[in-house]
Amino acid sequence: MFDNRLSQSNTVLKCKKGQQFIIEGAPVNGLFFIKSGTVKVFRTGINGREQIVRFAKPCEIIGHRGFGTQEYYSIGAIALQDSELHYFSKEHLQEALLENPKFTYDMMLFYANELNRSENKVKSISQMTVRERVIDTLLYIHRKFGDLLGYINLPLSRKEYADYAGTTEEQVIRIFSALKKEGLITTRGKKISIVNVSKLKTEISEHNYFLDT
DNA sequence: CCATTAAATTCAA
DNA sequence: TTGAATTTAATGG
Numbered sequence: 001m002f003d004n005r006l007s008q009s010n011t012v013l014k015c016k017k018g019q020q021f022i023i024e025g026a027p028v029n030g031l032f033f034i035k036s037g038t039v040k041v042f043r044t045g046i047n048g049r050e051q052i053v054r055f056a057k058p059c060e061i062i063g064h065r066g067f068g069t070q071e072y073y074s075i076g077a078i079a080l081q082d083s084e085l086h087y088f089s090k091e092h093l094q095e096a097l098l099e100n101p102k103f104t105y106d107m108m109l110f111y112a113n114e115l116n117r118s119e120n121k122v123k124s125i126s127q128m129t130v131r132e133r134v135i136d137t138l139l140y141i142h143r144k145f146g147d148l149l150g151y152i153n154l155p156l157s158r159k160e161y162a163d164y165a166g167t168t169e170e171q172v173i174r175i176f177s178a179l180k181k182e183g184l185i186t187t188r189g190k191k192i193s194i195v196n197v198s199k200l201k202t203e204i205s206e207h208n209y210f211l212d213t
Numbered sequence: 214c215c216a217t218t219a220a221a222t223t224c225a226a
Numbered sequence: 227t228t229g230a231a232t233t234t235a236a237t238g239g
Contacts, residue, residue, distance in 0.1 A: 157234065158235065159234090169234095173235065173236055176235095189234085189235080190221080190222085190234080
């Protein structure tokens with residue numbers, strides 16, 4: 001996605017687990033490209049509640065919403081694992097967009113996909129039950145990060161599932177327990193294994209769960 | 214929502 | 227590699 005010229009004109013930033021590299025309200029002067037590791041992007045609500053907007057993995061970009069007109073970040077981002085990030089200044093980005101149509105096209109697809117996803121997200125929050133949202137979250141993580149030895153390949157706390165699904169930690173834990181009893185998932189500490197993907201899918205299929213990679 | 218207990222992860226020796 | 231310290235999960239009020 002990024003051509004050589006562009007990848008030469010950036011600075012690499014190493015980020016330890018749990019480190020926040022975008023703070024809400026800070027001025028925007030570029031955007032980040034994830035080289036390795038995973039990252040969560042969130043927005044803080046009025047009551048101090050965190051709403052996780054999305055999870056990002058390598059080859060994805062962060063902070064794009066602030067690009068162009070906006071002066072300050074409306075989101076925060078923290079590394080879930082030790083990560084390496086490339087940082088691109090606005091200037092370099094503009095140059096690449098003007099000179100490289102393929103890159104511009106890819107960016108546009110990315111924006112379109114993100115917009116689609118956030119529209120679907122609004123729907124899921126407003127129309128789905130808590131249980132459906134939790135299942136949806138599980139499938140999203142599973143689809144995006146895959147599994148390793150049967151367990152979802154991303155260690156997330158229950159709180160993080162809750163923040164993505166728009167619920168509380170307790171609700172998530174209780175729904176997980178219910179799903180375990182039904183034999184649909186198993187858990188071991190933070191690791192979660194989806195035993196029966198298709199059954200979970202059918203439970204939320206009427207809400208046409210969104211496609212995202 | 215909070216408090217308690219059980220369990221898992223981290224960290225340092 | 228072990229266990230003590232810290233963090234996280236799970237349950238019940």
